[in-house]
Amino acid sequence: MELEFLGTGAGVPSKGRNVSSTALKMLDERNEVWLFDVGEATQHQILRTTIRPRKIAKIFITHLHGDHIFGLPGLLASRANQGGTSPLEIYGPVGIKEFVETSLRVTGSKLNYRIKYIELKTGGEVFNDKTFSVYAGKLKHRITCYGYRVVEKPRTGELLVDELKKYNIPNGPIFGQLKAGKIVKLEDGTELNGQDFIGPDKPSKVVTIISDTRYTPEIDKLSQDADVIVHESTFSNDEKQLAYNYFHSTATSAAEVAKKCNAKGLLLTHISARYTGKGSLILQKEAQKVFKNTKVVNDFDIYEVPFKI
Amino acid sequence: MELEFLGTGAGVPSKGRNVSSTALKMLDERNEVWLFDVGEATQHQILRTTIRPRKIAKIFITHLHGDHIFGLPGLLASRANQGGTSPLEIYGPVGIKEFVETSLRVTGSKLNYRIKYIELKTGGEVFNDKTFSVYAGKLKHRITCYGYRVVEKPRTGELLVDELKKYNIPNGPIFGQLKAGKIVKLEDGTELNGQDFIGPDKPSKVVTIISDTRYTPEIDKLSQDADVIVHESTFSNDEKQLAYNYFHSTATSAAEVAKKCNAKGLLLTHISARYTGKGSLILQKEAQKVFKNTKVVNDFDIYEVPFKI
Ligand SMILES: [Zn+2]
Numbered sequence: 001m002e003l004e005f006l007g008t009g010a011g012v013p014s015k016g017r018n019v020s021s022t023a024l025k026m027l028d029e030r031n032e033v034w035l036f037d038v039g040e041a042t043q044h045q046i047l048r049t050t051i052r053p054r055k056i057a058k059i060f061i062t063h064l065h066g067d068h069i070f071g072l073p074g075l076l077a078s079r080a081n082q083g084g085t086s087p088l089e090i091y092g093p094v095g096i097k098e099f100v101e102t103s104l105r106v107t108g109s110k111l112n113y114r115i116k117y118i119e120l121k122t123g124g125e126v127f128n129d130k131t132f133s134v135y136a137g138k139l140k141h142r143i144t145c146y147g148y149r150v151v152e153k154p155r156t157g158e159l160l161v162d163e164l165k166k167y168n169i170p171n172g173p174i175f176g177q178l179k180a181g182k183i184v185k186l187e188d189g190t191e192l193n194g195q196d197f198i199g200p201d202k203p204s205k206v207v208t209i210i211s212d213t214r215y216t217p218e219i220d221k222l223s224q225d226a227d228v229i230v231h232e233s234t235f236s237n238d239e240k241q242l243a244y245n246y247f248h249s250t251a252t253s254a255a256e257v258a259k260k261c262n263a264k265g266l267l268l269t270h271i272s273a274r275y276t277g278k279g280s281l282i283l284q285k286e287a288q289k290v291f292k293n294t295k296v297v298n299d300f301d302i303y304e305v306p307f308k309i
Numbered sequence: 310m311e312l313e314f315l316g317t318g319a320g321v322p323s324k325g326r327n328v329s330s331t332a333l334k335m336l337d338e339r340n341e342v343w344l345f346d347v348g349e350a351t352q353h354q355i356l357r358t359t360i361r362p363r364k365i366a367k368i369f370i371t372h373l374h375g376d377h378i379f380g381l382p383g384l385l386a387s388r389a390n391q392g393g394t395s396p397l398e399i400y401g402p403v404g405i406k407e408f409v410e411t412s413l414r415v416t417g418s419k420l421n422y423r424i425k426y427i428e429l430k431t432g433g434e435v436f437n438d439k440t441f442s443v444y445a446g447k448l449k450h451r452i453t454c455y456g457y458r459v460v461e462k463p464r465t466g467e468l469l470v471d472e473l474k475k476y477n478i479p480n481g482p483i484f485g486q487l488k489a490g491k492i493v494k495l496e497d498g499t500e501l502n503g504q505d506f507i508g509p510d511k512p513s514k515v516v517t518i519i520s521d522t523r524y525t526p527e528i529d530k531l532s533q534d535a536d537v538i539v540h541e542s543t544f545s546n547d548e549k550q551l552a553y554n555y556f557h558s559t560a561t562s563a564a565e566v567a568k569k570c571n572a573k574g575l576l577l578t579h580i581s582a583r584y585t586g587k588g589s590l591i592l593q594k595e596a597q598k599v600f601k602n603t604k605v606v607n608d609f610d611i612y613e614v615p616f617k618i
């Protein structure tokens with residue numbers, strides 16, 4: 001699982017940072033890419049990466065500000081243009097469907113795939129299948145805004161074949177039964193319980209996306225024990241009051257969340273244009289005083305989940 | 310008057326060309342910039358030019374395909390963000406208002422300037438003031454599409470002061486009266502007609518914008534005696550049938566228009582991604598066989614009106 005940052009700036013595009021979009025690449029796990037927000041020119045950014053638009057299976061919108069959604073219609077049209085035919089799910093606050101559907105209707109766009117809209121009226125579990133679940137939680141921005149917590153399901157450990165050697169089990173269905181955790185009776189009468197021969201669960205990962213928001217306790221729920229928290233960090237702690245007034249976070253408040261919630265790593269994004277170039281390292285240093293494993297991300301940065309600086 | 314090309318590609322953005330947008334810079338004439346189409350990431354392109362978004366006073370949309378309008382909401386929001394307060398006019402086919410207003414409403418955008426929508430139901434004069442007029446004409450694309458003809462008003466010539474010397478006219482209001490074309494009686498009884506002392510009209514310019522279309526006679530009306538025709542040229546003459554099927558033009562058909570209409574110059578844009586890099590010179594050579602003063606334009610090219618290759 002990897003995070004690739006397609007837009008890491010706040011509000012308006014600048015030469016250094018595009019507006020918001022974060023890709024969660026789950027190629028090994030699901031052969032899919034999920035996007036969190038789609039600011040204008042996200043499809044242009046994707047052109048410079050290895051991401052294939054048709055692999056984008058789910059899009060999670062945090063809130064309906066233009067710098068988080070104006071790239072959506074163009075991306076959807078290009079996904080069709082580039083041969084995407086698999087269905088796409090779009091999660092987000094009420095209104096996202098009207099925006100997308102109006103854009104597609106007015107432009108006479110006919111997509112060759114189906115879009116399913118999941119408009120959120122409240123937080124909670126929004127997706128759940130065999131391998132992953134996703135929870136949304138209401139943040140505290142000027143307009144309705146959701147954070148997301150992506151949770152990989154526990155993955156059953158491997159069958160401990162070495163420990164089974166002494167039983168001289170013939171090749172065949174018995175291994176499968178043991179792996180499924182069943183009780184098996186061998187020819188010599190020995191009973192083996194599969195549960196005793198399965199290794200520990202493989203570590204499953206949690207990724208949390210906290211978009212535009214003031215601090216609110218809901219952030220903690222979304223962030224508990226996360227492998228990576230991607231947290232907006234529009235301002236430094238010097239501008240704490242400004243951050244509060246504009247319903248945004250500081251690098252320090254994001255780091256406090258990561259520490260309190262026992263996260264493994266923190267990636268700061270949604271950086272104000274006032275911190276140009278190396279200026280953004282102020283935010284990183286500030287956060288690292290509270291939570292060491294922190295990075296300020298730049299457009300096109302790729303991070304493994306979890307990561308170590 | 311200058312043309313600056315912000316997006317010269319067809320359909321979808323590529324690494325080499327962004328989707329459609331053309332700026333007509335009228336800084337000397339009106340201290341304004343007019344845009345023709347606003348594909349996604351036009352505001353990103355503008356970041357790399359000297360164009361100030363608040364100087365954009367009029368936007369002419371040729372048709373409602375996404376590659377010609379998806380940059381509009383973001384540009385409008387950024388224009389406000391960068392201190393634009395002067396009103397803005399948006400011309401285009403019916404539906405452009407719904408698209409823009411839905412985008413602004415859903416995102417809760419409050420602009421600090423007024424937008425006046427001029428939705429066209431037919432061709433004809435769409436704008437007229439002291440110095441310029443603009444005509445729209447219906448082209449032949451898959452959906453309603455307009456070409457535009459921008460006409461500078463004749464500019465009165467200079468007062469021929471040298472020829473007035475012999476009359477020993479005292480400094481003062483008489484010069485102004487003569488310049489205004491009035492009849493003036495001097496102290497010695499001589500009558501002078503201002504009309505006789507005004508030089509020839511200064512050349513006034515015509516710029517024609519022909520967007521996505523098959524050939525149709527309306528193109529000729531829009532293009533007659535133009536200083537510059539900006540003409541879409543998605544395909545080469547080899548792909549004539551493809552161009553026809555997709556309601557597009559070839560380089561050759563654009564050049565034939567320029568020749569027949571006695572234009573001074575032809576700029577080819579909306580280039581298909583199949584003609585990458587130097588490949589687009591095929592289109593230029595092909596057109597030049599018919600009409601010499603032709604260039605295939607690239608993103609960020611700037612041309613004087615008129616231009617000479
Ligand atoms: Zn934002």
Ligand SMILES: [Zn+2]
Nearest residue numbers: 320374376521
């Ligand atoms: Zn087009």
